Amino acid sequence: MEPVVRLRGICKEFPGVMAVDGVDLDILPGEVHVVAGENGAGKSTLMKLLSQVERPTAGEIYISGERVEFHGPGHAQRLGVAMVYQEFALAPHLSVAENLFLGREPGRGGFVDRRAEKEEARGLLERVGLEVDPDRLVSTLTVAEQQRVEIAKALAIDAKVVIMDEPTATLAEKEIEELFGVIRDLTSQGRAVLYISHRLDEIFRIADRVTVMRDGKVVATLPVEELDEAKLVRLMVGREIGNLYPRPETQIGDVLLRVRGLSRGERLRDCSFEVRAGEILGFAGLVGAGRTELARAVFGADPVDAGEIELEGRRLRIRKPQDAIEAGIGYLTEDRKGEGLALQLGIDQNITLASLPARFGFIGLGRERSIAERRREQLNIRTPSVRRKVQVLSGGNQQKVVVARWLETRARVLFFDEPARGIDVGAKAEMFALIGELAREGRGIVLISSYLPELINMCDRILVMRDGSVAGVLEREEFSEERIIALATGVKETV
Amino acid sequence: MSQTTATGRTLGATLREHLSDVVSQLAAAGALIVVFVFLSIASPNFLTADNLFNVGTQTAVTAVIAIGMTLVIITAGIDLSVGSVAALSGVMGVMMMVDLGLPVPLAILGGTLVGAVCGLVNGLLISVAGLNPFIATLGMLSVARGLVYIVSDAQAVFGTPDSFRLLGQGVFVGGIPIPVVVILVVAVAGYVVLSRTKLGRYAYAIGSNVEAARLSGIPIRRYLTAVYVISGALAGFGGMIASSRVASGQPNFGMGLELDVIAAAVIGGASLFGGQGTVLGTLIGAFLIALIRNGAVLLDVNIFYQQVIIGVVIWLAVMWDQYRRRRLAAASE
């Protein structure tokens, strides 16, 4: 079979980094080709080379057997390469419909046929199962909704190959199933799907072939049948990884954080919960259930209408994040680029942002440096120097920088909102080990995740949200995916 | 709103979101009405046809240029050169009539083209050479002013044919001043461009998220250049209106005009961070500024206090806008 995409000796060098190093790759029509690898392995960069966002330093790209020259992303689209980006490429001030057809508006003579646009948009949104008005501004959508707009946008192109860079990072099980439906739909039409993910189970559910990358090079390309989890992980990280979810045996102590009756308009309704010392409490729920909202409300990031918050028995008055941080509460945002990182600042500066070592307004630069070095060691942040700008790190390494920031605050209670988003298996294991470690130190941890295995393996209790309110709390012995989904959807268990 | 269907809710939400675009205009319009009513009461001469025509005529230059500026601001850019470019175009356009003997309409077009060329230089500096819009147009502010002095030897150019006066001083059928008609025509054109054309759409997209626009395959450079050409052309056209008002080319025209023009756009809800702005809002902003200046004279407010008042009104108009937007956001929860 003639490959739709053929890459030969493709290289891309960034200052000091050989991001992609002599890659050969064939993509066949109708296959789901997964690209796996650690953070910074070069997956996203490789995809950007194919979609002509980046210009290769060397190598040749063939699409349908024809050698293609670099002419920018518009050219790639015309050749039939569609891409769903890891970091969103949406214009927040434009509506959903406008975003879907950005650059390819229906109409003629420079005019846009808005009616046709809206009509076609409806169809696309239906295909990805997104029930939003095409006239809504993208800025008012949740991260997950935006993700699906991204996917719909890729579908709008009559593509030979659709690239998806971690499309499920913000999706919950139900949406993932829908997405897989879309993917199967595409492949059945003979289109190829290039798929990047850090979630191993997904890889085995969807892949036809898997290419593993490490340090910019292709380690292997294998049919999925020849792989198992252990082998895949070994190929990716070059070593064995023991337990993915190393949950420590911890001593659960007194109640640290007690939240009662927190309400915020229609988004949060009378939410109460408590977190104990040494405990990992999970927040489960469908996308848009209000988990993020609840964490942000406790943290003081959004104003609330009513509710009480107590930390170690003391009543807190939290009006802004600063109050929460001073009281000993930390919150790791789900949108690291938009809300987490100051991209132009150094790694060290980002790490100390919430806990600047300073006296009389002057920063202890030496101390800052050693703090950053220590965290780099501890979290294995891959960078030649902590003074590099965060901008140039891979997604996973960026995430570790944010984690490091909150570790530095010595918070008593930490909210992790989708902490594993975009993190590779190795790093994920390290990070969950770290979360466990934090719990063992006697902190209270809230783990928000859309990925149930993470919650089930890591948590002591799981709080399930539905429609802005607490649908129920499950103890460890009650844990099961079915039960959580039942609570989250409000459907009675069928078992 | 207790019992609404799911569709009802999303529809309502959508409406509200789009209202938030309208809110700035409402805020500015509110300020406009307040000032209007106040002046009607405070000055017996305010509500006369003559005076209102005066205000309309006086607004024309600012409004026309501000519509171009709105387009620029939507792309997260800025055009500081409009005042100088208007002067250069005005003077060169008049010279085309006087020295080259071009017919009036052709000379008006010529002046407008001079503006467009300045805009083209701005656009190329920004999109090809990659200069920050602030810097590129700041340079043009200086260059165009120098050029107008050089071509005119810093002397006003007189001797325009009488028919040239029509543009800035003429009256249309129905007694409406031609400058007011010009405002309307340019505004409608601006509205159509912003809401129905690719150019407008891409302007919003570029201003909203330039990376997204690039990844969507929009030829950023081309459209960005076009935006500055339009702004330059409208500045040039505004310069011709100003020249017609005084039946001469004035090399000193338009100093500080850029601030009025930008203020008009921003009072009308355009965001300097890009992605936001409407023609209607800008128009209202331009009229608000003109009205304040007119009222200050009618009420014999000392010019020094006028400056203070204009500053404070700009603050209040935009503050009110912010407040309304915030309340709206809160209400929609």
Add this chain to the structure above:
Amino acid sequence: MSQTTATGRTLGATLREHLSDVVSQLAAAGALIVVFVFLSIASPNFLTADNLFNVGTQTAVTAVIAIGMTLVIITAGIDLSVGSVAALSGVMGVMMMVDLGLPVPLAILGGTLVGAVCGLVNGLLISVAGLNPFIATLGMLSVARGLVYIVSDAQAVFGTPDSFRLLGQGVFVGGIPIPVVVILVVAVAGYVVLSRTKLGRYAYAIGSNVEAARLSGIPIRRYLTAVYVISGALAGFGGMIASSRVASGQPNFGMGLELDVIAAAVIGGASLFGGQGTVLGTLIGAFLIALIRNGAVLLDVNIFYQQVIIGVVIWLAVMWDQYRRRRLAAASE
């Protein structure tokens, strides 16, 4: 560079990355050197101690204010009011000496405080009322200019004690003009603030990602206000230097100064999108502008051509910066 160890390469890379911060400064410095060498050849009187001290003295006002502006620009803000605020502070400071009989150092402090108060108003409008910095300070540009006319009745204020001349015209031990010493002191202070203090760090953080800064518990409002207070105070101090230079308070001082000041910062590598900017770069930018103006007079360039030249030089300096940055990126591929 063919045979380097991995560590060597990564170290080099890091260095190169940090160089890219320095590159703007180098570009501006390069332009500075080009202009410098050119003038040394073209004008026999350029390379004299007297003239260089003159240039230094003439730069003082722009440089001092530009350092405050750099801080503001780093937070992704802008302060358009510096020219008016400098005039208001200069006039009020002089009035404190002349009318209230305050001792000179106190009056200088007083003028600086007037600037700080204007900055406070800016800061509160921006951080509490949530106004866009462009609008808030545009309003202040108008308000402060109106106020200076009101307090001075638009008359220059004369009659300062002789000792007041020291600040702008005095000479330090070693024959260095006091304004040059002032530049150095303010620059060092600015450098320390930007690189070693919370204020500086938070300014970069706010400019780089304000939401991340807020969620990291940084009291945005307080620091943002402080930044504008500093900018206002430095504008006020700059106004006092200007007043001392002419031994009087001039209500017309500083019109258009904001553009020079912003140009200095941006030529020096500050990004109007925030998160980037250094004191050294800004200083170089300020000197570059002063040098061009100085050279134009030395060579008796027609005033009209001067405007064109200044515009073009601003373009070239920033373009060269862009080019260098790009080459740097390319070289490291």
Add this chain to the structure above:
Amino acid sequence: ACAEVREQGGGQQGGGEGQQGPIELAVVPKAVGFDFWETVREGAVCAARRAEGEVDVQWDGVAQETDVTGQVNLLQNFITQGVDGLVYAATDARVLHDVTRQALDQGITVVNIDSGTDPQPENVPVFATDNVAAAERATEYLVEQLGPDGGKVAFIPFQPGTATNDTRTQGFKNVLEENPQVELVAEQSSESNYNRALQVTEDILTAHPDLDAIYAANEPGVLGAAEAVRSAGKAGEIIIVGWDTAPDELKAVREGVVSALIAQNPFRMGYDGVNAAVRMIRTGEQVEGGDTGAILVTKENIDDPEVQRVLKPSCENPPVEDQ
């Protein structure tokens, strides 16, 4: 249709009938915020106070002399407001002619001060200094001081393109043309800004260490030149001749830093302008305009009572012709 409305509006006050009630006058300088115009205002207010019956003076102007359009707008607003008389200084002779016409069509009395229009309507008197003649006189003085060998002179204009600047330049250059021994070596604008004038003069002194004289076209230019010459230690060596009479300029004359200043009589412009307007409105008679005069102030004559009367005008002892 529009023109009809205007004529009706003006009809009430037309004809030769004098108006006896309170009079409302708008007095509009080229710009507010300069010593000169403030003195014009004092003269105008003084005349209004001394006039018979009630005369109300509205004083308003644009912020910069270059803002021609701004002044047109301002005057049009006054016309719509229906003032009885308009006393103003035209920022641009040709442009403002139209506005004058418009006012006259509405039956508003118009008087020009400082600068008239082109053409000047017969029924609009002008009270102004003859700028060209005064500049010529001052330059002749400068040439005389330089002696027969002549020397190098620098020129500090303030705002190219404005009538005042250009007439003062014209007079200066007229005399230079007749005296080739005097060489013009530098021409740099002060932009009407003291600090800028100072910088520019400093730089000119650097470029021309052998400079002999400076001619400055307005107050900031004179002050800047004086200050630069003073701090270069060349006070008295370099002849400075210029315009206007701000206190520090006069001080510099006494110190010998500045050789001569052209003193106009702005008080009288305001005074005569308002007087003429009032008379024309009250009696319906035509009034002739006139030269308000200019004197060359030097160290020698600065304390003469006649000179002092112009320099320190007061309503008690106004520097005007006998009424």
